[in-house]
Amino acid sequence: MTRKLHLFEGFGVEMEYMIVHKDTLHVLPITDKLIYDAVGAYLSDVEFGDIAWSNELVLHVVELKTQGPVQSLAHLEEAFQRHVQQINQMLAKYDAMLLPTGAHPLMNPYTDTSLWPHEHNAVYEAYNKIFDCRGHGWANLQSTHLNLPFFDDAEFGKLHAAIRVLLPIIPALSASSPVLDGKITGLADTRLEVYRNNQEKIKSIAGQVIPEAVFTKADYEEQILQKMYKDIALYDPEGTLQEEFLNSRGAIARFERNTIEIRILDIQENPVADIAIVQAIVAALKALMSEKWVRLEVLKKWHEDQLASIFLEVIKNGQNASILDTDFxxxxxxxxxxxxxxxxxxxxxxxxxxxxxxxxGTAQALHHILTHGNLSHRILKALGEEPSEERINQVYQQLAKCLQEGIMFIPDTLC
Known part of the structure; x- marks a missing residue:
């Protein structure tokens, strides 16, 4: 049995990328071919030492993740970057490559979606039966996840309290999805907008994305998990989805492995930018949990309605969102x-x-984001006000190059 970790003794990071045609950017559902080429079988997870590859709901997305918790985030981007380049090399024979950012700007999810058909696909079929996964909120949203451990109820309460108040402002750093269906949406983080509405049929699954103010396992089970399981039971008679993974809040408790998983980060143009943002989040959480600014009891008093209103403003306006609440x-x-x-x-x-x-390396990336704007802001600057499909393709080709080479996106370098 794996030893339970205390706060910040380990970190789990997951990064999702879309597979596209290298010239047209058309979505290519070949994640199974990629994994088969690597290991000779259609597996859901394949391990390569420090990093594992896995499938997702849709056949055009591959996830890279730390193989279990790592002790430090320092230089973790280097491992992810190596695997990005390895995958791109393997995809070359299909005229394919990995594409970063939180959402494909040109994808039509109603024609371009294929579900993972192999191992564990019963879960995906259950989701599809209930929600119809041919939509941006299911088939076109790539994110970075951060998993943080807690040892017991006391540590869970502290970590959950800090995460809840930080969630609303995270997209100011991480937004990277300002374009959908070939059009500028007017939202800095369109991925989160479609994400928060993709299970509207059963509202308790995502809630307001900002989790409720619960700080013990028993309260979490009663107020969040059991309500969710009850509400979906009518649509899921086999009980396939009666698991913690059903929870779609922006941070979800995984008591089966004593972690909280933060899920609201759009993926960036390269791993160094993702890890830089993850490090910023960890630094802020440590300060909040050490009561650097206010006592933890003050954090716990914030209702999800208050936090959600700030969150929605940041989804819309990103780094330029006005925060009017001086108490926050x-x-x-x-x-x-x-x-x-x-x-x-x-x-x-x-x-x-x-x-x-x-x-x-991550300090430089973070400085770039704070100085030149989050990726969504920089993409908009590069695109102009009413970009053509050709211009969108040009900008996202440059983003794919940034991913391959591990460099930051600079809109001024585009002609």
Missing amino acids: LALFGYTANESTTALKLWQHILKETIDTEVTP
């Missing part, structure tokens, strides 16, 4: 008696916390 700003030691933007709040948070977390 005070949670992070931001004492100005006026509103500020989400970006300025992050600049304040990281100025007081980040030095202990980053390595030179």
Whole structure:
């Protein structure tokens, strides 16, 4: 049995990428072929030492993840980058490549969606039967997940309290999905907008994405998990989905492995940017949990309705979102008696916390994001106001190059 870890003794990171044609960017449902080429079987998970590859719901997405918890985030981006390049090399024979960002800008999910047909596909078929997975909220959303351990109820309560108040502002750093169906959507984080509505049929599954104010396993079971299981039972008579993974909040408790999984990060243009944002989140959580700015009891008092209103503003406006609630700003030691933007709040948070977390590579990536804007902001700058499909293709080809080479996206480098 794996030893239970205490707070911040381990980290699990997962990154999802779409497989597309290298010239047209058309979605290619060949994740099974990729895995078969690697190991000679259609498996759901294949391990390669420090990093594993796995399938997702749809056949055009591959997930890279740490093989179990790692002790440190330092230089973790280097391992992910190696695997990105290995996969791209393997995909070359299909004229294919990996595409970053939280959503494909041109995909038609109603014609381009194929579900994973192999191992464990009963779960995917159950989802498809209930919700019809041919939609952006199911088939076109690529994210980075961060798993953080807790040892017992006391640690769970602290971690959940800190994560809940941080969730609303995370998309200010991580938004990377401003385009859908070939059009600028007007939202910084379109992936999260479709994500939060994709299970509207059974509202208790995602709630308001910001989790409810529950801080013990017993309360979580009663107020979140059991309600969810009860509500889906009518649609899932075999009980296929009566598991913790059904929970679609922005951070979900996985008591089976004593972790909380943060799920709201759009994937970035390369692993160093993803790990930089993960390190920023960890630094902020450590400060919140150490009561650097306010007591934990103050964090626990925040209702999900209050936090969700801030979250929706950040989904829409990203780094430029106005945060008007000075009580919320005070949670992070931001004492100005006026509103500020989400970006300025992050600049304040990281100025007081980040030095202990980053390595030179991720520090440079984080500086790039804080100085030049999150990826969604930079994509919009590169596209212009009413981009053609040709222009969109050009910009996202450059993003794929950034992924392959491990470099940051700079809109001014596009002609």
